[in-house]
Amino acid sequence: MAAPLPRLRFAPSPTGYLHVGGARTALFNWLYARKHGGQMLLRIEDTDKARSTDESTRAIFEGLTWLGLNWDETVVHQGANLERHRADANRMLENGTAYRCFCTQGELAQRRAAAEANKAAFKYDRRCDRLSELEIKLHVEHGKPFTVRFRVPNGTTSWDDLVHETIAFPNKDIEDFIVLRTDGTPIYNMAVVSDDIAMAITLVMRGDDHISNTPKQIMLYRALGAELPQFAHLPMIHGMDGKKLSKRHGATAVGDYQHLGILPSAMVNFLALLGWAPGNDIEIMTVQEMIELFDTKGLQKKAAIFDTKKLEWMNGQHLQLLPVDELVARVTPALVAVGLTTEADLASRRDWYLALLDLLKVRARTADDIVRQAAPYFLQSVEYDAEAVAKQWKDRSSTAIILRGVRDALAALPDWNSSAMEEALRALAEQLGFGDKAGRIFQPLRVALTGQSASPGIFDVLMILGRARSLARIEAAVALIEATP
RNA sequence: GGCGGUAUCGUCUAGGGGACUAGGACACGGCCCUCUCAAGGCUGGAACACGGGUUCGAAUCCCGUUACCGCUACCA
Numbered sequence: 177m178a179a180p181l182p183r184l185r186f187a188p189s190p191t192g193y194l195h196v197g198g199a200r201t202a203l204f205n206w207l208y209a210r211k212h213g214g215q216m217l218l219r220i221e222d223t224d225k226a227r228s229t230d231e232s233t234r235a236i237f238e239g240l241t242w243l244g245l246n247w248d249e250t251v252v253h254q255g256a257n258l259e260r261h262r263a264d265a266n267r268m269l270e271n272g273t274a275y276r277c278f279c280t281q282g283e284l285a286q287r288r289a290a291a292e293a294n295k296a297a298f299k300y301d302r303r304c305d306r307l308s309e310l311e312i313k314l315h316v317e318h319g320k321p322f323t324v325r326f327r328v329p330n331g332t333t334s335w336d337d338l339v340h341e342t343i344a345f346p347n348k349d350i351e352d353f354i355v356l357r358t359d360g361t362p363i364y365n366m367a368v369v370s371d372d373i374a375m376a377i378t379l380v381m382r383g384d385d386h387i388s389n390t391p392k393q394i395m396l397y398r399a400l401g402a403e404l405p406q407f408a409h410l411p412m413i414h415g416m417d418g419k420k421l422s423k424r425h426g427a428t429a430v431g432d433y434q435h436l437g438i439l440p441s442a443m444v445n446f447l448a449l450l451g452w453a454p455g456n457d458i459e460i461m462t463v464q465e466m467i468e469l470f471d472t473k474g475l476q477k478k479a480a481i482f483d484t485k486k487l488e489w490m491n492g493q494h495l496q497l498l499p500v501d502e503l504v505a506r507v508t509p510a511l512v513a514v515g516l517t518t519e520a521d522l523a524s525r526r527d528w529y530l531a532l533l534d535l536l537k538v539r540a541r542t543a544d545d546i547v548r549q550a551a552p553y554f555l556q557s558v559e560y561d562a563e564a565v566a567k568q569w570k571d572r573s574s575t576a577i578i579l580r581g582v583r584d585a586l587a588a589l590p591d592w593n594s595s596a597m598e599e600a601l602r603a604l605a606e607q608l609g610f611g612d613k614a615g616r617i618f619q620p621l622r623v624a625l626t627g628q629s630a631s632p633g634i635f636d637v638l639m640i641l642g643r644a645r646s647l648a649r650i651e652a653a654v655a656l657i658e659a660t661p
Numbered sequence: 662g663g664c665g666g667u668a669u670c671g672u673c674u675a676g677g678g679g680a681c682u683a684g685g686a687c688a689c690g691g692c693c694c695u696c697u698c699a700a701g702g703c704u705g706g707a708a709c710a711c712g713g714g715u716u717c718g719a720a721u722c723c724c725g726u727u728a729c730c731g732c733u734a735c736c737a
Contacts, residue, residue, distance in 0.1 A: 224737060228737095281734095281735060297662065297733080298663095323735055345664070345665070346664080354735055363736085363737090364737050384667090387732075388666090412730070419730090420731095451673090453673085453674055476674080481672060483672050485672080485688055486672075486686080489687060538701095539700075568697095601696095615697075629697060632697095
């Protein structure tokens, strides 16, 4: 007998952007579904009309799509299922697991305040459950508004959580909670359970802020005669100060990281490691590997702190692993956008472009870093960094001598290749009395070629710049130095 | 307040009674490589919240304390 394929869902409320915590919940649901060949559904919990916006629904789609977390079947909009939610609540009214409550919000608030004044825990006193048939009938006939309350049975409600072990709640601590408002709309737990049953969800994997909703939901499943799903409660994600991740902590939306130049593969890898470990000290993984390795056994119980430093490092790792085509696809638009080049230009000298990317990517943690370093290789003339000039061209006259020497040595080369250049320049260093300290001429040269005191290896720079541009830049540097006293 | 959850280096984690002088990664320091900057390699400092048990033996099991987090709405 084959076990039925698991069906999971990610159920965000569209009240903001896709938060990294939500993204991670989605990721774990997705990994589980993909690993076991099950389904991963998406449900937008838009029953709170006041706070839900189409814009955030779009942001959720975009965020998930960017991360590569695709979903099966069509998106379920909770708000569209209102009739079923109501019908399910009424079914409980009929089968006696729920009852009408005619207490008003004002009365309830008053009793709650009174209880608090006495330092007592407030719990609905079930007074409406003691109403006689006749009283109820009269109230209804008079059109008195009522909510539907679930009648919490005696006993204990427990389940075997996939992350925690057994979690148990004494039912006596749970009040007869409302499932349907006076206006006939469902309360969260009602809507969730009704939908999860309708969607045939077999594993509910969500944030552990829902642990205390779970016993209520389990009771609802039972009242509706539905089979229970499994539950897995994932730990929260906190900011560096240990508090729940919020706007104060800076970027918390996955879209923020997308715009920061983070790769989706790195984001997914990083998120996966927040609250899950495959064991064996494995850290850098492709999505495929994560799917293969994923196991609820490796899920953590403790909240994790979101450390952007590690994310950046991880992005650098993924950047090195990125296939050239994808790297090109990512960097090209950015280079074009900042006006350094055009697509046609890059296409016309693709080998050169790929060689450049190879040199720059090892020095970059994000695709944006590559763009930031790229200017000297595209622009006609260099912009000199003042600090680099002050440091490397400190002694003008000797710098002029060095650069003229470099120019002559390179110009004399029959062939523009790095080993010949290295041989010639090291010989020049020797000749100028620097011995094996060839850096004494490489550094001023680096500034002449790139304007910076840091760059890829000097011979790589000469090669990528080419003979004409290299010599022109050295010439320009010499002229500049000689023009200034 | 009540109920629930959690507790290993600053951070992410390995660990599921003896293999622990507690391992890896990020960050930080040092060294190597080296023309600079990265990358890479080596290396250093850095943790089992506390107190009781159970056991020949506990980071690992149990209880308590503390701290933190969540829920306690006709929010989701």
